[in-house]
Amino acid sequence: QSALTQPASVSGPPGQSITISCTGTSSDVGGYNYVSWYQQHPGKAPRLTLYDVNRRPSGVSIRFSGSKSGLSASLTISGLQADDEAEYFCASFISSARWVFGGGTKLTVL
């Protein structure tokens, strides 16, 4: 059950867009449309940001969007804001109701 692969860090200036990738295998990301993304600010609990690849929970900005192609899923944040600076983790269903997280990506808003 290896962690999904995410870039360690991404950055962008306010107002720009960034994309964070999450790469797995045919046994996880590639096999199911059950990919979630979580935002975690330092010292805080994670917060659900996207689920089922591209669905936004109530209260999450439309600036957050998701997609999936093959073995990779992506989180795109448009119109970067200072408060978007956080760590982002993807998660995928694997089998038998089990899940696996990605290693996390630190987003810096320049």
Added chain:
Amino acid sequence: EVQLVQSGTEVKKPGESLKISCKTSGYSFTTCWIGWVRQMPGKGLEWMGIINPGDSDTRINPSFQGQVSFSVDKSINTAYLHWSSLKASDTAMYYCARQVDGGRFDYWGQGTLVTVSS
């Protein structure tokens, strides 16, 4: 309002046992699985497993099999994470979270910091 409130910081010695709690409110406890997530210092999230409060059915990450166990007390809407013999490597923040349809964790506890040191 859905809330998950976890028990406080723990400092334990290697070999000791521990049970931390996750008290839920604002929804019907037995309708959603509860998950546990570990975050070691400076590291990422690790999916430990989930428990069905209705029947205590459990799914555990093989990496944690035999190291931890889960339980619930339906009378007080509370889930627990247990260790029978702690190790220094169990030092981490532990989060509980509510799992809903599709498997996502939609509400999280605030975390319980466990420090294991001699």
